[in-house]
Amino acid sequence: MMTNSEQYYSFWSFGVFFFLSLCPSFVLEDPLSILDNWDYNDATPCLWNGVTCAPDMFRVISLVLPNSKLIGSIPEEIGFIQHLHTIDLSNNFLNGTLPVSLLNASERQVLSLSNNAISGELTESIGGLKSLKVLNLSVNAFVGNLPQKLIPSGFQFVEVLDLSSNLLNGALPDNFDGDSLKYLNFSSNKLSGLVSPQFAKKIPANAAIDLSFNSLTGEIPKSIALSNQKTEFFAGNKDLCGKPLKKLCTIPSTLSSPPNLTTNPPAIADIPKEINSTPLPEQKTVVGKV
Template sequence: MMTNSDQYYSFWSFGVFFFLSLCPSFGLNIDGTLLLSFKYSVLEDPLSFLDNWDYNDATPCLWTGVTCAPDMFRVISLVLPNSKLIGSILEELGFIQHLHTIDLSNNFLNGTLPVSLLNASELQVLSLSNNAISGELTESIGGLKSLKVLNLSVNAFVGNLPQKLSFLQNIKVVSLSKNLFSGGFQFVEVLDLSSNLLNGALPDNFDGDSLKYLNFSSNKLSGLVSPQFAKKIPANAAIDLSFNSLTGEIPESIDLSNQKTEFFAGNTDLCGKPLKKLCTIPSTPSSPPNITTNPPAIAAIPK
């Protein structure tokens, strides 16, 4: 059964391609027309990076920030980081059929992520860090079948992490730090979820075989670092659990013992070898004294 967002996406997709089919064959190609929609949505371009984006060109392959496949003049890359662009990301970008890379990091883009962009099946790199993009990261992200790198750090995303993020078989690097995410999490090779609102306990069961770097610092994680969690951490993986509310003794495993001390700092009730802080041994109640039925001897009181 189609959701409202799916119906909207299907209607929008049909409308865009119907409009493009009416464009004259001798004008700018489809990918260029879609990119121009993004240009016109940009409110300010102080460094004039988009000045040579012109409708009179046959293709956008010589435009600033645009790369085309050499054999078919189709856009495969849009890279405009640090360009001080002010605007939003339109649905049209998601309809560029062979787009492999989008890097619009370190700009002033706002609004939400369009559904079409999360259904771009050939997209491999999506980097939108250091912008002002808000809203939830929806389950539509499951449409990014080819995604390898996802960097949405330093934005204003909210809500739970989508479960379908863990279903993306090709993904290797996920950086979602400094947002307002909460809920659960899954594992890849590199996962940075620092400075969010993650709460609850560390999971005892997760697929961490490929993990090389995990950063959960500056969240609201609580409870024990269980031996089951420790066993799932691969050798030589870096695990940053600093500045949470974790408690108890850090399990004595080779992987955790080799972590830097600062990776456990800021958890006031955490102790163990990596912190060089001994754990308090709880005292056990002593055995009660033997009680006899004989009455105690009473010394004679002199007159």
């Protein structure tokens, strides 16, 4: 067990590492002077703007700097802070790619980077966020296919998932394990293909699901979760049909064509006899003599 002095030294070293690794590469411009009190000479970063520590003062658990007009990129080192469960850098001017280290943290609960200019692809490693509850990467410039393992088994605690207003393509993932979802937004991307029954199978009936303004096609599956959505949550998919849209799915032409009709009269044997009708008298056949 570490002594108090060892803990202090370890924490001071961490404070220096935190500052040296983040400040030079994190921010190119800080017009609001949000980071003016980030000083590596401090014994602890727990009083720095945007930084929150656990009650024991030996763990940084939160980095929250939204609406700060910060310009720069997110350094890889930020993902190595072991107990950092909340990262909110939304509504800034951050660019570059999303560090893979941010997607491999078992304790991460909130990752909000919306309204920036972050680009690149979302890799399947996003499934490493086993404790995640909020993922908001909306209004950025992410490209490539929507990861099919976006919510694999074990990643079932997500309540808010917002990837709207990016450049993502590909199909909606099957086997979508969204038992805890309250809000799902994939709108304003380039997603295509069918909305499969498997996609909506585990989504709660009261969750809000916005799939608008993509290139989805076919009939919306008959699912309580999908049927409960507002019509506008499916708007902008011109080849999508079925409830809750007012656009009904057309019957395939092979089924809508009337069967071939003939003008020949039906055979006598096919005409049913009237019930209780009087039978015709039997006719005797006269056989002529030869």
